[in-house]
Amino acid sequence: MRVVVLRIGHRIPRDERVTTHVCLTARALGADGVIISNVRDSQLAETVNSVTKRFGGSFHVETGKSWRSTITEWKQGGGKVVHLTAYGIPLPKKVEDILRSKEDKLIVVGAEKVPGEMYSLADWNIAVTNQPISEVSALGVFLDWLFEHKRLEGEFANAKMRIIPTEHGKTVETI
Amino acid sequence: MRVVVLRIGHRIPRDERVTTHVCLTARALGADGVIISNVRDSQLAETVNSVTKRFGGSFHVETGKSWRSTITEWKQGGGKVVHLTAYGIPLPKKVEDILRSKEDKLIVVGAEKVPGEMYSLADWNIAVTNQPISEVSALGVFLDWLFEHKRLEGEFANAKMRIIPTEHGKTVETI
Numbered sequence: 001m002r003v004v005v006l007r008i009g010h011r012i013p014r015d016e017r018v019t020t021h022v023c024l025t026a027r028a029l030g031a032d033g034v035i036i037s038n039v040r041d042s043q044l045a046e047t048v049n050s051v052t053k054r055f056g057g058s059f060h061v062e063t064g065k066s067w068r069s070t071i072t073e074w075k076q077g078g079g080k081v082v083h084l085t086a087y088g089i090p091l092p093k094k095v096e097d098i099l100r101s102k103e104d105k106l107i108v109v110g111a112e113k114v115p116g117e118m119y120s121l122a123d124w125n126i127a128v129t130n131q132p133i134s135e136v137s138a139l140g141v142f143l144d145w146l147f148e149h150k151r152l153e154g155e156f157a158n159a160k161m162r163i164i165p166t167e168h169g170k171t172v173e174t175i
Numbered sequence: 176m177r178v179v180v181l182r183i184g185h186r187i188p189r190d191e192r193v194t195t196h197v198c199l200t201a202r203a204l205g206a207d208g209v210i211i212s213n214v215r216d217s218q219l220a221e222t223v224n225s226v227t228k229r230f231g232g233s234f235h236v237e238t239g240k241s242w243r244s245t246i247t248e249w250k251q252g253g254g255k256v257v258h259l260t261a262y263g264i265p266l267p268k269k270v271e272d273i274l275r276s277k278e279d280k281l282i283v284v285g286a287e288k289v290p291g292e293m294y295s296l297a298d299w300n301i302a303v304t305n306q307p308i309s310e311v312s313a314l315g316v317f318l319d320w321l322f323e324h325k326r327l328e329g330e331f332a333n334a335k336m337r338i339i340p341t342e343h344g345k346t347v348e349t350i
Binding site: 116 | 192193195196197199200202203204226230260261262263264265266267268291294295297300302303304305306307308309311312313314315316319320324326327328329331337338339340341342343344345346347
């Protein structure tokens with residue numbers, strides 16, 4: 001199953017940092033890549049790619065692609081679309097349905113305003129709490145559930161740097 | 176068990192949005208309050224308090240308190256300190272220890288630079304992946320595990336507005 005995050009509504013410079021948090025969260029918690037829709041942002045791509053180069057894996061970043069055509073193509077390819085929104089159905093009520101479906105997953109996270117159309121295009125509108133929350137933590141919690149709480153210790157291939165878990169301190173190994 | 180989040184290294188205006196995401200995540204996922212250390216930020220407190228006023232609960236925000244004395248007082252009161260850091264021990268390896276301890280928990284999340292002392296002051300340095308990640312998603316995933324994945328459907332007392340979970344759309348009820 002391929003898992004890609006679609007970030008919609010990214011604005012430069014306003015969302016630079018939050019979108020970077022979205023990308024790092026997606027990578028760390030096991031997504032295959034991220035698409036930043038409608039806006040080209042080579043600086044953001046560079047920041048995230050430099051993390052991947054150092055810490056490994058094959059996380060890909062694409063920017064500037066239309067969100068509508070991204071979703072249309074995804075569905076034409078047989079994939080499913082999960083939109084994370086506080087207005088949706090609580091994750092615990094839908095997690096079994098989602099885990100039963102073996103299709104590729106496109107996980108959509110918006111910035112402040114999400115086009116109304118998104119709610120009908122999504123196969124699932126899922127709430128990580130029906131409360132005002134951050135799309136960054138909603139994505140983190142969702143991916144953790146999607147991978148059944150088993151991706152917190154993943155190793156990344158081809159890493160040049162690796163953090164060695166330490167009780168009280170910081171240890172980084174250069175490979 | 177009381178759970179409070181301590182945000183250290185907050186800078187105005189650079190961290191305004193990310194710290195707001197930290198606060199909303201803490202509230203939505205069941206923490207009792209947040210302390211923003213060393214910097215007074217009444218605007219941030221107002222933003223978060225206005226969410227609580229509308230969506231309920233008794234989440235409290237305190238800003239400008241020294242992080243060192245916050246930790247010292249917390250420990251003197253018998254509470255435990257969990258510092259979330261990519262350098263720490265993976266959460267799955269420590270979650271049982273943490274759940275066994277019934278003491279109040281202070282969950283520390285830093286901005287970019289965390290004072291070295293923090294690593295020795297914490298009872299646990301915990302990694303939500305040993306990868307570069309966002310403190311917002313690290314906090315979200317950690318709180319979800321701390322509450323044993325049972326707080327995603329919590330109701331908040333005294334809410335004036337409530338989101339009604341909807342398959343495809345947005346429904347908000349004014350109470």
